[in-house]
Amino acid sequence: MSGSAIRGQRPGWWQDAVIYQVYPRSFADGDGDGVGDLAGLLERLPYIASLGVDGIWMTPFQPSPQVDQGYDVSDYCGVDPLFGTMEQFDELLESAHALGLRILLDVVPNHCSSEHPLFRAAVAAGPGSPERAMFHFETGNDAGAPPNNWQSVFGGRAWSRVNPGSDTDREWYLHLFSPEQPDWNWRNPAVGDYFEAVLRFWFDKGVDGLRIDVAHALFKADGLPDAAGTDAVVDGLRSNPQVSDQEDVHEVYRRWRRLAETYSPERILVGEVNLAPDRAARYTRQDEMHQAFAYAFVKLGWDAAAWAAVGTELEAARRAHGAPPTWALENHDVPRSVTRFGGGERGIRRARAGLLAILGLPGGAYIYQGQELNLPDVDVPLHARADPMWARGGVSRDGARVPLPWTTAPGNAYGFSAGTAAPWLPTPPAWGSRSVEAHRKDPESTLHLVTDALRLRGQLLEKEIFAPGDACEWRVGDHGLLLCARGEQFLLAVAMGDASVPLPEGTVLLSSAPLTPEGLLPPDGAAWILVDRP
Structure with missing residues (x-):
């Protein structure tokens, strides 16, 4: 059995797990119709396993009219023919488990499709x-x-x-989202009963956990009162407390946690809880969800003081509620970190450093497909944009969803598709230079950095230098050097200023960029440092 499989079987495996997010539409197209599917994912499972991750989170593949690329679900317990069949999913689940990979699925309990x-x-x-x-x-x-x-x-x-x-x-x-996505009324007990049956269906199949979409918004304020203030009217869910973080929602996750604990091994619940750290952490109390994404981190730019401030908030929330943060810099809903951190070569250096940083922090971490390839956001032509946010609100998430490039040659959308159909979102010219094939050939690539980091992370966990419940003390040194002391022996350093900086004393285990001849960490670099015990 692989080391990933062995680690994955122990109790509490999720506390330090690294999960790879798959957006099936854009991962690999096995039937050649231009849309990624279960057959393509099944074929590419060995690639994911080779990274050294502990599991996969799959965004929706259930039946849907695809108004919001699957987040408008018309059947929570099926497989959309666009992606394949339930038999293919069963094969995928079995194959993933054989490779030591857990499978987490999306559940969308706030709303469904108007075709449900x-x-x-x-x-x-x-x-x-x-x-x-x-x-x-x-x-x-x-x-x-x-x-x-x-x-x-x-x-x-x-x-x-x-x-x-x-x-x-x-x-x-x-409908807090599109008109084709009506909101469920969670004040009706029948809705809770319906979703318990959905969870049982997937848990009985052997799915290892569920990521819960818009987890904080299921309950709306009693009486459905007007939102107060201009911002709440303009920004919808983001600024309207009448549709977010109602206290009643916690009983849903207590009920789901009790259900998850009846299975062996225990199934896990991961929340999309887009709230401030002190509020989001309440969803991961001991009797609620196992994890919630550290959304305050996903929104950060390249600024040492901001990282330290948010990191300190997350550490305080961990101390208050017990669950370690769940780190991510990218997902299918936000701009890719290469672009968010400035674009071009500097954006790539920063994205590499940011990825190494989150893999060194205590708790779980999520990598979005293509993050290991330095993929930037793509400026998808206006006529090809498919995101309903673009049509209704002028914001497009399509740039982070362009199909993955697998080969350097342009044929079959750079190896994405088994056929000749155009991919559902167009791939840009020279996309192959960022492909899996190109990264495999370059020993200094981010793909190799990720595999090296995950291998080292596993070793540090085995030696108990890393523990998921480690405290993390953040501070900012001279010239924009961000430091995070994890436990007693480990130090994360990220150079967020414009100058090369000296590192604290210790052994550099891994760095995202070569140190200077003087042993300095260059700008936009990150390093893992092993320090002597105090």
Whole structure:
């Protein structure tokens, strides 16, 4: 068995696990139609295992009209034919486990597709019916306006008329995202029962855990009151406390945690909780979710003081609630770190350093597909953009979702596809220079840096120099040198200023860039340092 498999079987494996996020549409296309699928992922599983990660998080592949690339789910317990079959998923799960890889799936409990059978039944049943009580149906005011002033995350109002031309059905339904994504009414106990059955379905199959989409927004404020203030109206979920972090939501995750603990090995729950560290950490109390992404970190630029401040907040939250942070710099919803950190060669150096940094911090870490290849955001042509946020709100996430390049040669979208169909998002010229093949040939590539870091991380855990519950003391030294002392023997250093900087005394175990002849860490570099015991 691989070291990853052995580590993955011990209790609490998730506390220091490194998970690779797969966006199936853009990972590998096995049937040649231009869209990534389960067959492509199955073929490329050995690549993921070769990185040394502990598991995979897959974004939605369940049946969906694909208005929001799968986050508008019409059947929570199936496989969309676009991606393959349930038999292929079963084979994928078995093969991943044989390679020592855990499988985490997305569950989307805040909203579903307007094509979901229960929503269609609600529309047909009419006002006042138990079917409509599964969702938020409300009568508008006498002037024909919606029930309140809430705005959609995707732009525009968060309400749509269910039957715009009807004189007898004056109800509106709530959708914090697109009109094709109606929100479930979690104040109805039947919704909780429905989702428990969904969790049981996937847990019974052997799925190792679930990432919970928009985990903090399931419950809306009693009475659905207007949002106060201009920002709340403009920014939707991001600024509207009436639809976020309601206290009732914690009982959902207590119920789910009890269910997860009935399985052996225990299944895990990972929350997309886009809140300040002190609020997000409350979702990972001992009887709730196992992990929540450190979203304050995902939003950071390249600034030592900001990293230290957020890191200190996250450490305080860990001390208060017990769960170590779950680190990430990228995912399918945010600009890639190469671009966010300045673009070009400097952006690449910073992204390499940032990736090495999060792999050295205590707790779990997530790598987004292509992050190990230094992929930047792509300026997808306007006519090819598929993100509903672009159409409704003028913001596109497509740039972080362009299909992966596997080969240096341009054929088959740089090896992404088994056929000749155009990829669902166009790949830019010279994309092959960033491919897996190109990185494998370059011993100094980020792909090799990641595999070296994960191998070393495993060794440090085995030697108990690393422990998931380590304290992390952040500080900023001269010339923008960010330092994080982890436990008693390890120091993370990141040069975030414009000058090369001397490192604290100790043995440099690994660095994202070669040290200068004088032994200095160059600008935009990171290093792992082993220090003597005090």
